Amino acid sequence: MELKQLGLHPVSVELGEANIQEELSSVQLARFNDQLRLCGLELMDDHKSILVEKIKTLIIDLVQEHNVELSTNLSDYLSDRLNHDYTYLANLFSEVKGTSIEKFFLAHKIERVKELLVYEDLTLSEIADMLHYSSVAHLSGQFHKLTGLTPSHFRQLKDKRLKMLDQV
Structure with missing residues (x-):
C-alpha cells in the first residue's frame, strides 16, 4: 500500500511506523485503517x-x-x-x-x-x-x-x- 496513493505525504517510513505531514481527517483515517486491515495490519495511534x-x-x-x-x-x-x-x-x-x-x-x-x-x-x-x-x-x-x-x-x-x- 502506497501512502501517496491515499493522498498522504510521508515524512519518514520505517518498518511498522510511518510519519506523515498532514493531520488526517476522520474520513482519511477511516480509509487508511481500511487499507491497513486489507493488508492484515492495524493502526496504532495511541502512545x-x-x-x-x-x-x-x-x-x-x-x-x-x-x-x-x-x-x-x-x-x-x-x-x-x-x-x-x-x-x-x-x-x-x-x-x-x-x-x-x-x-x-x-x-x-x-x-x-x-x-x-x-x-x-x-x-x-x-x-x-x-x-x-x-x-x-x-x-x-x-x-x-x-x-x-x-x-x-x-x-x-x-x-x-x-x-x-x-x-x-
Whole structure:
C-alpha cells in the first residue's frame, strides 16, 4: 500500500511506523485503517500501544539475533533504547499485556530454544552460549520451569515423532 496513493505525504517510513505531514481527517483515517486491515495490519495511534509494541520488537529482535549480547541488563537496554524510565516501561507493559517484561523475554527465549532444538543440530551447550545463558543448567532449569520438560526430553519427543513418520 502506497501512502501517496491515499493522498498522504510521508515524512519518514520505517518498518511498522510511518510519519506523515498532514493531520488526517476522520474520513482519511477511516480509509487508511481500511487499507491497513486489507493488508492484515492495524493502526496504532495511541502512545502507550506504540511503546508496548516497540518493547516487544526490541525483545524479539534481541532473542532472534543470537549474536546480540546485552552489555547491560535488559532493563537498562530497554530504557536506553526507548528513552524512558524502566519502571514506567515495566508498569505500562504489564498493564497492556497482562504479563511482565521479564516473563515475556523469558518466554521468547524458551521459544527460541525450542526452535533450535527442533530445527538445528546444536548441543545444549551451544544453544546456551548462543542465547547467553550462564550455563546449560540455567537454560535447562528455565526450560523445565516453563515447559514441564527438560530440553533433552523435548528433543527426544521430536526424534520419536520423526521416527514414527518414517514408519508410515
